Each structure stands twice: as C-alpha cells, then as structure tokens.
Amino acid sequence: MTDYKRKSYIEIGEIYFWTATINNWQRLLQADEYKQVIVDSLEYLSSRGKIDVFAFVIMPNHIHLIWRVNENNGMETAQSSFLKHTAHTFKKLLAKENIGLLQDYAVEAHNKTHEFWLRDSLAINLYTREVAYQKLDYIHYNPVVEQWQLVKDPCDYKYSTARFYEQDIKEFAFVKDLREEF
Secondary structure (H helix, E strand, O other): OOOOOOOOOOOOOOEEEEEEEEHHHOOHHHOHHHHHHHHHHHHHHHHOOOEEEEEEEEOOOEEEEEEEEOOOEOOEOHHHHHHHHHHHHHHHHHHHHOHHHHHHHEOOOOOOOEOOEOOOOEEEEOOOHHHHHHHHHHHHHHHHOOOOOOOOOHHHOOOEOHHHHHHOOOOOOOEOOHHHOO
C-alpha cells in the first residue's frame, strides 16, 4: 500500500501555495460581496491564530493563497473550516439575493445540499525562497493575464496583496510579510 496524500494535504506549520476553485468553475466570486466573504473568513481565522496569510488573490472563480496553517480549528482543519464557513455564507447570500443561481450548486449528498468548492484543493509546499517568490508573482499577476484582463497593473486589483508587496500599502491587516519567512 502506498502512502497517498491528497493534493490538498497541508502539514501544520509549513507554508503552502493553495488554490481553491468554485464548483464547475462558475464565476461566483465575480461580485465584491462574495470576495469579501473570503477576506472576512481569512481575517477571522488569522485573528484567532489558526492561520498566517502571506499573500492572496481572489479571482472570479478561484482563489490563490500563500498561507501557513498553525493549528486546527476545533475538530477540523483550518482549511476545512474556511471552505465550510465560506460555503455556508455563499448559500445564505444566494438564498437571499439569487435563489435561481443557488440551484447551480445543488448536489445530492447525504451531508449537504449544495457544493460551492471543488473537492481536493491544490496545496504546494513552499520549501524554498525561489519557489515561494515564483508563486507570489503568479498570484499577483493572475488578474492581468490574457484569460482575465481584470486590470492592467497587478497593483490596481483590489482583492490581492500586490500593493502590499510592490508599494508597501497594507490594506489587509491580517497579512504577514512572506519576505520575513525566508
């Protein structure tokens, strides 16, 4: 038997590049209200010492983070808490504002009625400075790539840490500086 680890496996205390994608690649995170759910959840877990967030970008249908999970959140992993909390909040928002769109996330499962995130998010351990900085650039340039063209300059994208790293403007109090880790 092989020692299989899911691609979402995160070792407590290690820094990871982590990607989570909205189910069926739908653009649920297009609206700022849904992006703010992500920010609020990261801020909550950070304020309780469960995670350290070093960088992020929230795209219309996925998120990229550089983070460290410090400890579980009760009986579940911090990443599971993050995904579960944001999913519950998305469900409440859609039930109130767009019940038709809520049906796009309906599933037949014994433990839930809707699924907002694809299963088994991608986690890549950032074991060297070079790999960490390559992922940092990847995150910050995501909004300007040809597929998205959300802004012309990464620093113009509101839901990203690009301004923090490029212009020393800290808009998200919970963000820690990756450069102090390597």
